[in-house]
Structure formats: structure tokens, C-alpha cells
Amino acid sequence: MAYIQFLGAAGTVTGSKHLINASLDGGRTGAVQVLVDCGLFQGQKEWRERNWRELPFPAREIDAVILTHAHLDHCGWIPRLVKEGFGGPIFATAPTIDLCGIILPDSGHLQEEDAAFYNKIKKSKHDPALPLYTLEEAEACLRFFRVAPVGQTIQVSPGLSFRFLNAAHILGSCMAEVTLQSEGQSRRLLFTGDIGRVRNQETAPGKVVHSAPAEGELADLLVMESTYGNRLHPHTDPRPELAAVVRRTVERGGSIVVPAFAVERTQKFVFMVKELMESAQIPPVPVFCDSPMAIKAVEIYLKYEAEYAEDARALIRKYGSPLEWPGFTFASTADESKKINEVHYPSIIISSSGMATGGRILHHLAQRLSDPKNTVLFIGFQAPGTRGAIIKSGAREVKIFGDMVPIRTQIAVLEQFSDHADPPELLEWLRTFPKTPSVTYLVHGEPAAAWQLRETMTKELGWNVQVADWMERINVP
Numbered sequence: 001m002a003y004i005q006f007l008g009a010a011g012t013v014t015g016s017k018h019l020i021n022a023s024l025d026g027g028r029t030g031a032v033q034v035l036v037d038c039g040l041f042q043g044q045k046e047w048r049e050r051n052w053r054e055l056p057f058p059a060r061e062i063d064a065v066i067l068t069h070a071h072l073d074h075c076g077w078i079p080r081l082v083k084e085g086f087g088g089p090i091f092a093t094a095p096t097i098d099l100c101g102i103i104l105p106d107s108g109h110l111q112e113e114d115a116a117f118y119n120k121i122k123k124s125k126h127d128p129a130l131p132l133y134t135l136e137e138a139e140a141c142l143r144f145f146r147v148a149p150v151g152q153t154i155q156v157s158p159g160l161s162f163r164f165l166n167a168a169h170i171l172g173s174c175m176a177e178v179t180l181q182s183e184g185q186s187r188r189l190l191f192t193g194d195i196g197r198v199r200n201q202e203t204a205p206g207k208v209v210h211s212a213p214a215e216g217e218l219a220d221l222l223v224m225e226s227t228y229g230n231r232l233h234p235h236t237d238p239r240p241e242l243a244a245v246v247r248r249t250v251e252r253g254g255s256i257v258v259p260a261f262a263v264e265r266t267q268k269f270v271f272m273v274k275e276l277m278e279s280a281q282i283p284p285v286p287v288f289c290d291s292p293m294a295i296k297a298v299e300i301y302l303k304y305e306a307e308y309a310e311d312a313r314a315l316i317r318k319y320g321s322p323l324e325w326p327g328f329t330f331a332s333t334a335d336e337s338k339k340i341n342e343v344h345y346p347s348i349i350i351s352s353s354g355m356a357t358g359g360r361i362l363h364h365l366a367q368r369l370s371d372p373k374n375t376v377l378f379i380g381f382q383a384p385g386t387r388g389a390i391i392k393s394g395a396r397e398v399k400i401f402g403d404m405v406p407i408r409t410q411i412a413v414l415e416q417f418s419d420h421a422d423p424p425e426l427l428e429w430l431r432t433f434p435k436t437p438s439v440t441y442l443v444h445g446e447p448a449a450a451w452q453l454r455e456t457m458t459k460e461l462g463w464n465v466q467v468a469d470w471m472e473r474i475n476v477p
């Protein structure tokens with residue numbers, strides 16, 4: 001009667017794309033097809049190549065997209081879907097839509113830049129190399145977005161409705177609770193998207209988004225993320241460690257280069273740096289936030305202040321908009337970005353992309369990786385195969401702009417910044433379910449993480465847990 005097909009984020013953490021196909025009225029009125037998330041594959045070539053594959057059905061046959069949040073691995077394939085003929089509504093919360101308005105065009109721009117670069121150096125086996133979609137195509141898809149407020153039931157088609165529930169992952173992020181109704185029977189499917197920290201105040205000080213994921217959920221079938229299925233987050237306060245990294249680097253005359261996602265992570269990090277500076281725990285060195293997208297994201301964050309954690313709100317109340325803090329430079333133009341390269345005194349440089357797969361961070365890394373005085377500080381997940389993962393692993397060199405760059409900087413890692421719940425937090429959240437789902441499928445995790453989480457959930461909760469395979473089709477019980 002209804003099935004789910006995992007078109008992405010199965011066996012990997014990127015490319016989230018889950019198809020719901022429901023034959024309603026016993027098939028009399030045909031099937032309704034909805035995609036929950038429509039993300040880009042990132043990381044290793046093996047995965048990225050899947051961005052170029054056709055869907056197993058025509059894009060125009062999809063009735064709607066339900067988008068959990070604005071991260072590229074959840075929304076970054078939408079322009080391609082539209083390019084291939086999709087013309088239905090894309091439901092998302094208002095902050096998610098605002099964030100997509102900056103993230104998707106930026107992604108189109110990066111796709112174009114990459115294609116142009118490979119054409120210039122003629123290193124692509126595709127001649128000419130083409131962008132997956134252009135900036136213009138990304139902008140054109142924004143008109144399909146429709147606001148779905150948290151908690152409000154939206155009827156997508158006669159037998160399929162959904163509502164968003166808080167996921168506490170990033171600004172605007174939600175889980176999608178989908179209800180299928182056919183011939184008097186009702187089935188509830190819960191897609192978690194990415195799940196934020198369950199006890200924010202204790203586990204993630206400084207986090208921008210305040211609320212914990214919605215509790216007491218009922219689901220017949222659960223599709224859950226497993227990014228951190230085999231790892232525990234340190235539950236220590238990251239601030240003393242961050243202060244020590246900054247002080248040590250500044251003392252030896254170096255700069256701290258921080259690859260960070262422009263949305264959420266950059267804001268959270270900048271807030272924390274401000275707090276440490278104001279309390280004199282780190283010296284007042286210049287802070288460069290080199291990302292036009294981060295600037296626009298700050299503006300969106302200021303618009304949705306109600307979603308802030310209390311400490312983040314207090315910081316804004318006291319010091320105003322981060323865009324106007326003295327000593328903090330938000331670089332918008334390419335010229336402003338290049339000027340940061342000329343800075344030879346200690347500074348903190350935050351730039352994206354967060355996994356160093358593209359963007360302005362590459363210039364800063366190319367410029368500063370070979371100087372042992374500097375520190376590269378990782379505050380986010382680095383998917384296997386990305387430049388970020390290579391640098392973090394202690395490699396001696398890394399390829400940037402087609403050249404090998406020696407890595408001589410110090411490498412520092414702070415794991416506390418994660419916006420994903422770890423297994424004890426997930427179990428705590430799952431224990432609030434009043435009824436056990438008949439089956440749980442784990443997605444959005446490397447195989448080791450997903451299988452470990454399956455074992456933990458089976459042992460601790462006694463639930464029926466499966467690990468989703470890429471392209472696997474499962475019947476809704």
C-alpha cells in the first residue's frame with residue numbers, strides 16, 4: 001500500500017532523500033509521491049557521483065518535498081530536482097526557507113566555480129565539466145517553497161498529511177511526522193532529519209538554538225539519523241579548551257584558522273569567542289569572519305531571536321548585532337577576503353565550507369597550512385574523503401586548487417560543538433516514546449555508526465531496528 005525508498009543518506013551521512021510512495025484509496029486515485037529532504041551527496045567521489053544519477057522515476061511525478069532543515073546535505077539537490085522537472089510545493093519552516101535563500105544560490109555558485117576551474121585546468125574527465133546546477137537555477141527553485149509552521153498539520157494530498165516538530169538541530173530545523181490515511185486506516189511515519197542535543201544547556205553551552213527535540217512522539221515507523229551512532233560527545237565545557245588553543249597560538253605569533261559551516265556553527269563559534277574575549281579569557285585579537293553567507297545568516301538569526309538559547313540572547317542584548325562588534329570583521333567582498341591574507345599578526349579566521357570542500361576557507365588554508373605557528377581548529381564533523389578529514393587525520397599534505405600543500409600547522413579539534421545528539425541522548429529521547437515503533441530504520445550515518453547504534457538500541461530498548469541500504473525499498477507496516 002505504501003513504501004519508503006532510501007535514495008540517499010543510507011550508508012553515508014550525505015544526500016538525504018527519502019521517498020514515500022503511497023497508493024491511496026487502494027490505488028484508485030493513483031499514488032502520491034513525496035520526498036522527505038532532497039540533499040546533496042558530499043565527500044568521496046563515489047558518493048558525489050550519485051548527484052549525477054537520475055532518480056528511479058521522473059522528477060515531475062513527485063507531488064511535494066518536505067524539507068527538515070537547511071543544511072546542504074538535506075536541501076542541496078532541490079535545484080537539480082526542479083531542473084529535472086519537479087514543480088510541486090517544497091514545505092519548510094520560515095527560518096529554513098530564509099536560510100535556503102542564501103544556501104542554495106551559494107551552492108549553485110560553487111558548482112559553477114568548480115566546473116569553471118576544472119575546465120581551466122582541464123583535469124576533468126568530462127569535457128566540458130558542467131555544474132550540477134547554476135546560481136540562477138538555484139534562485140529559480142526558491143519560488144516553490146511554502147511555509148509550514150511548526151505543529152501545524154498540512155494536507156499534501158487527500159490521504160497524506162504531515163506536521164513539523166522541533167528537532168533542535170539548527171535554526172528552523174524540524175522532524176517530519178507524516179500521516180498516511182487509507183480506507184479508514186492510519187499510519188504515522190516519523191522522519192527525524194538531524195536531531196539536536198537533547199539537553200542543550202548542559203551538553204552544548206553557547207548553542208544558538210534553544211529547544212530540545214519534541215518529546216513523547218508516536219510513530220508506527222521511525223526513520224532516524226545515526227551520525228554519531230558510535231561516538232560519545234565530550235560533555236565538558238568547550239570554552240576552557242578553546243581559550244587554551246587561542247592563547248597558545250597567539251603566544252607563538254600564529255593565527256587560528258577555523259573551517260566552519262556558515263550557518264549555525266559560525267554564529268555559535270563567534271558568540272563563544274566574543275564571550276571569552278569580554279571575560280578576558282583570550283586576548284582581544286582581530287576576528288575575521290570570511291563568509292558572505294555567514295553575514296546573511298547572522299541577519300536571519302537576528303530575525304528569529306525567539307529561537308535562541310538564553311545565553312546567546314543575553315549576549316546580543318548586551319553587545320548588539322555581531323555584525324557591529326568592534327574587532328570583528330565580517331568579510332563580504334572578494335577584496336576584503338584577500339586582505340585577510342595580508343594580515344601577519346595573530347588573528348582568528350573563520351570561514352566556510354565547514355569540511356573545506358570549497359569556498360574561501362581554501363584560500364586561508366593554502367596560505368597558512370605550511371606555517372607551524374598557526375593552528376587549524378576543527379569544530380565540526382568532517383565526512384570521510386573531504387579535505388577537512390584529510391587535514392584532521394594528521395596527513396602531511398593536502399591538495400588545494402590542484403596543488404599539494406604541506407601541512408605544518410598545529411591541528412586542534414573540539415568535538416563539543418556538535419549539533420547532533422549522541423547515543424545516550426538519543427536513548428533518552430527515544431525513551432519518551434509512549435509506544436515502540438514497529439520498526440526503526442537508521443539512516444544518515446557511516447555504516448559503523450549505524451550498525452553500532454542498531455546494536456545499542458536493540459540491547460537497551462529491545463526495539464526492532466534496521467540499517468537502511470541505499471535504494472532499498474521498504475513496505476510501511
Ligand SMILES: [Zn+2]
Nearest residue numbers: 069071169194
Ligand atoms: Zn543538518
